[in-house]
Amino acid sequence: MHIHKYEKIWLFFGIGSLFVFLTIIGVSAFAQGNQPPSCLTTIDPEKVDETPPFNKPGLVKTGDNEYQLNIVASAFAYTPNQIEIPKGAKVTINVTTKDVIHGFEMAGTNVNMMVEPGYVNSFTKTFNKTGQYTIVCNEYCGAGHHMMTAKVKVVN
Ligand code: CUA
Structure with missing residues (x-):
């Protein structure tokens, strides 16, 4: 050719x-x-209960008006599932799962994360208004998926 x-x-x-x-x-x-992006911190999913900060989940004050909110997702709940945040707080939400993939969506806000076993996902948000938010799981995770919720109250 x-x-x-x-x-x-x-x-x-x-x-x-x-x-x-x-x-x-x-x-x-x-x-x-x-x-790797800093939002993908790794964690042993079998040892979540023993690994700080998830051994004591909840809201922790880390500075002037700054907080960390550490939440453990598992089938079919968030721990803790009733959270109070002071108005004006800048909160870094860290979430991980002990079992399967879950979602973490704070309805009505831009907080929306996929929670994968082995990883810690983070999202920082400042809560400038009082009110209530519902955290919902938006990844199908099994029979109790639709019941997997938590409540956040922003208070004065
Ligand atoms: Cu957890 Cu759906």
Whole structure:
């Protein structure tokens, strides 16, 4: 088969740019792999009850108006499931699961996380208004999925 000289040149450039492209993808994937996002802290799902801060789940004051809210998800509940937050608090919610994948959605807010065994997911939110929020599980997790909720009250 006869290949025209210009076609050869184009073929060369085509393959060449493909290599460059693959190298860039490979390098950036590697660079990302070296630095996992901080929202994906790992945890042994079998040892959640013994691992701080999840050995004492709940709201912890960490600074001036700053709090950590550590929540354990399991089939089919959140621990704790009644939470009071002072108005104006900046809260970092950390959540993990002891068993299967659960969801963590604070209805009416932008708090929405997938909770996977082996990982701690975090979301920081400032609660500037008093009121009530319901945390719901939005990942199907079994027979009690629809009952898996918790209540958050923002109080003065
Ligand atoms: Cu937990 Cu659905």
